[in-house]
Amino acid sequence: MSSRATEVAAALAADAGAGGQASESFGMWTVQVPVEGWRAALYRARDGHGLRFFDWLSAVDELDEGYRVVTHLLDPDTVTHLLVSTQLPLAEPRLDSVVEVFRGAAWHERETHEMFGIDFDGHPGLTPLLLPDGFEGHPLRKEFILASRVAKVWPGAKEPGEGHGSGPRRKAVRPPGVPDPAIWGPDAINDRG
Amino acid sequence: MTPNAKTADPYAGSRDTTEGRVYTVTGGDWDSTFAGDPVSEERLVVNMGPQHPSTHGVLRLVLDLEGETVTKARVVIGYLHTGIEKNTEYRNWTQGTTFVTRMDYLAPLFNETAYCLAVEKLLGIEVPPRAEVIRVLVMELNRIASHLVGLATTGMEMGALTAMTNGFRERELVLDLLEEITGLRMNHAYVRPGGVAQDLPDSAEGSIREFLKIFPDRLGGFHRLLTGQPIWQKRLQKVGYLDVTGCVSLGVTGPVLRAAGLPWDLRKVEPYCGYETYDFEVPVETSADPFGRYLVRVAEMGESLKIVEQCLDRLEPGPVMVGDKKIAWPAQLSLGPDGLGNSMEHVSKIMGQSMEALIHHFKLVTEGFRVPAGQVYVPIESPRGELGYHVVSDGGTRPWRVHVRDPSFVNLQATAAMSEGGLIADVIASIASIDPVMGGVDR
Numbered sequence: 081m082s083s084r085a086t087e088v089a090a091a092l093a094a095d096a097g098a099g100g101q102a103s104e105s106f107g108m109w110t111v112q113v114p115v116e117g118w119r120a121a122l123y124r125a126r127d128g129h130g131l132r133f134f135d136w137l138s139a140v141d142e143l144d145e146g147y148r149v150v151t152h153l154l155d156p157d158t159v160t161h162l163l164v165s166t167q168l169p170l171a172e173p174r175l176d177s178v179v180e181v182f183r184g185a186a187w188h189e190r191e192t193h194e195m196f197g198i199d200f201d202g203h204p205g206l207t208p209l210l211l212p213d214g215f216e217g218h219p220l221r222k223e224f225i226l227a228s229r230v231a232k233v234w235p236g237a238k239e240p241g242e243g244h245g246s247g248p249r250r251k252a253v254r255p256p257g258v259p260d261p262a263i264w265g266p267d268a269i270n271d272r273g
Numbered sequence: 274m275t276p277n278a279k280t281a282d283p284y285a286g287s288r289d290t291t292e293g294r295v296y297t298v299t300g301g302d303w304d305s306t307f308a309g310d311p312v313s314e315e316r317l318v319v320n321m322g323p324q325h326p327s328t329h330g331v332l333r334l335v336l337d338l339e340g341e342t343v344t345k346a347r348v349v350i351g352y353l354h355t356g357i358e359k360n361t362e363y364r365n366w367t368q369g370t371t372f373v374t375r376m377d378y379l380a381p382l383f384n385e386t387a388y389c390l391a392v393e394k395l396l397g398i399e400v401p402p403r404a405e406v407i408r409v410l411v412m413e414l415n416r417i418a419s420h421l422v423g424l425a426t427t428g429m430e431m432g433a434l435t436a437m438t439n440g441f442r443e444r445e446l447v448l449d450l451l452e453e454i455t456g457l458r459m460n461h462a463y464v465r466p467g468g469v470a471q472d473l474p475d476s477a478e479g480s481i482r483e484f485l486k487i488f489p490d491r492l493g494g495f496h497r498l499l500t501g502q503p504i505w506q507k508r509l510q511k512v513g514y515l516d517v518t519g520c521v522s523l524g525v526t527g528p529v530l531r532a533a534g535l536p537w538d539l540r541k542v543e544p545y546c547g548y549e550t551y552d553f554e555v556p557v558e559t560s561a562d563p564f565g566r567y568l569v570r571v572a573e574m575g576e577s578l579k580i581v582e583q584c585l586d587r588l589e590p591g592p593v594m595v596g597d598k599k600i601a602w603p604a605q606l607s608l609g610p611d612g613l614g615n616s617m618e619h620v621s622k623i624m625g626q627s628m629e630a631l632i633h634h635f636k637l638v639t640e641g642f643r644v645p646a647g648q649v650y651v652p653i654e655s656p657r658g659e660l661g662y663h664v665v666s667d668g669g670t671r672p673w674r675v676h677v678r679d680p681s682f683v684n685l686q687a688t689a690a691m692s693e694g695g696l697i698a699d700v701i702a703s704i705a706s707i708d709p710v711m712g713g714v715d716r
Contacts, residue, residue: 106394106649134524136678140648140665150663152650152678156521156535159542163650184524187686210351210715219359220674226359256363 084160085109088129092164096121109162110150118166119176122151125164126181130155134182137189139196141222146170147196151178151185168198177203195220225264226257315339319697323352329426329704330711334688341696346689350682353715361675365641366392367602369672371462373662377679377713378459379422382408382415382451383655385464388675390545391651391664392466395644396600403591404468409546410481410584411454411463413577417488418447419656420570423708424495427567430705431508436499443491446484453477467601468594478585485582492578495571509564513691513703516561523690524683527658528573529707532558532565539654546653551580563706570708573656598633600642641670657681657708677716681709 089109093102099114113121125131135152142148147168154161168175177200178185189200190209197218200206208215217224254260261267285296322333331352337345357376361369373388374381386408393400400408425440448458454477455463455470463470499505520530530537538555540548556572558565594601623631646668652661658680665674684707691703 105647108650110648133521135652135659136524136661136663136676136683138663138676140674140676150648152661152663156537163648182524183522184683184686187682208351210354212351219356224359226363256360 084158085162088125088131088160089162091129092121092125092162095124111162111164113164113166115166115168115175118149119178119181121164122153122178122181125153129160130157131160131162132156134184135161137178137185137192139192139198139220141196141220142167143222144170147173147198149175149192149198151188173198174201175199176201177206179203194218197221225259226255230255230258230265316344323349329430329709332685332704332709332711332714334700334704336697336700338697341698343692343695343697343700346692346700348685348688350685350711350714353711355712355716357716358675358677361672363671365670366466366644366672367637367641369675370465371460373675373677374460374462375712376677376716377655377657377660377681377710379419379710380415380655380657380660380713381459381461382411382464383653383660384677385462386412386546387651387653387655387660387662388664389464389466390653391649391662392644394649394651395647395664395666396466396642397645398467398595398597398600400468400595401592403472403589404593405546406584406588407469407473407593408464409548409551410581410588411451411461411469412546413580413584414447414450414481416577416656417574418444418451420574421447423570423656424567427563427702427705427708428499430701431505433499433502433505436495439491439494439498443488446488446491450477450480450484453480465594465602467597468592470602472593473588478588481581481585485578485585488578489575492571492574500568500571506564508698509567509702509706510560510562512695512699513563513706514561515687515691519687519690523687525658525687527654527656527680527684528566528569529684529687530658531556532569533561534559539652539659543652545651551583553577553579563702566706566708598630599637602637643668643670644672652678655680657710657713658684677713679713679716681707681711681713682716685709685714 086104086109089102089111092111092113093100096111096113096117099112099117101112103110103112111121131153133154133156135154137149137151140148140150145167147170148165149168150163150165152161152163166175173196175198177189179189180202186204187209189203190206192198193200193203193206194208194211195218211219258264287294287296317338319336319338320333321336323331333349333352335347335349336343355375357372361372364372369388369392370385373384376384421440421444425437425444428434428436428440451461452458454473455461515525515529515533517530517533517535519525520533520535526537534557536555536557539545541555553576556569556576558568623634644666646666648663648665650661650663652659654660659678660680661678663674663676663678664672667673687707688704692700695703
């Protein structure tokens, strides 16, 4: 089973041209393809190698290196499966939609679009899927700050000594995902003075 | 009346008057959905949900109808979006189980196990045999509970209310067992990276054996009540059709795929947790309709009973958590007067005897353990299909990214394929047979 995955991964990487690369980690093969060859690579995987079962598609924020889009494909006949990924630039991340290759990719691309701000060219309807209308920002980006716990604190006492009005108070703990008030928020020290 | 300011509410445009600001609330996204003349047009647009007794949770459907025939079915989701994937990035690896168990809340133990298998793969550790058997045991009990809710809600949505009350009644039997084992009826956080939180209580084996005695008859009750019943058959047969090709191109798995004729079950196809050593069958039907999916679910409960029995027979005494004190969460739990917590024995050990144990405890609880950098994808067979965790670590004490391939999310995409061209009454049967859990769909 894994030997066939090795072959398919090597073939897909070779066909992808200069940017193609196959690597194995934790028993799973990952094929890296260049952005331009994304849709073509998925066509080849489906028609040339029998990976006709589309499993899922998502992305990983890799900070300065940009966004990595990952998809998992599977051949149900031989139980061969591997990850195909591509690296998008941080500025204006765009990628060809693969809905024409796999119908099931439609919701995954819509989710990835709203969560990471990645545009999928050729998607039949790239509207928000999970987030409410008028939501601003892309929550799964690392730069997104979970600010609602700052705007409205959780009710009740969270720290020992809170609410008793006596004794030395401990330093208030910031909610997870909220940066130091010195660098973010109304009291932030910034260049604008 | 277009909202121009960035902060304006999309459904309530505002203008300033001498008496202050006046808001005009409009009908949601309805204007853009239905622009035609409602009197002269044949087409009828019906909104179902998100609060509707037959949409299986907070699911909203916008259906275009011509007469009673559905010409277009649009599914609107997101009403239960909780941002769990994002939240896991801010908690340590062990705390992740507490989050993921809340996604597909009818299959909490599957979420926990899949997540822990992914973390353990990154750590390169193997859990003790007893922990693995306990995991399989609680997962199969959980599968029975989940399928019972699936049957119960299908019954309710088809108007078979006795099926609903029976389904929830039998589910209580399973939930009582899970409560006895884990302490909670749902959202257990019982499976942890490295094993399970605590060993089975002494009384558990007896209670499970008692359950194994009475449940087969209760399962037969569904056949007696529903399987041969003409109304049940007429509502579920030859509607909501989706064949193997359709399933594969949309990524549909679980009972929907098996009812279409493909014996695809990850417990057999790519075994994990030692499933290859258990004796059980994968029930398959070929009708590809909701009735076939119903039969598959009932048959799967019978197979789960077989696995539970085998688990009890092979339970050997031993640890339920890995020996590595740098990973094993210090949870020698006991029930005290103030609830479940670390046992006095453990507290006195770390406070009075072992400096090293105290350091491990402190490091683990405040910071958590580190997981080597890399990415893994681990799929398991949940009651609704392939539940997979794509976990990325940067080598730190918290996940860098956790993506969940939830079967409900993927399967729900098949709604349009199943219901367009059919009657509106059959839309209900189709969705009920997918058995989506919105907590898993929206995450």
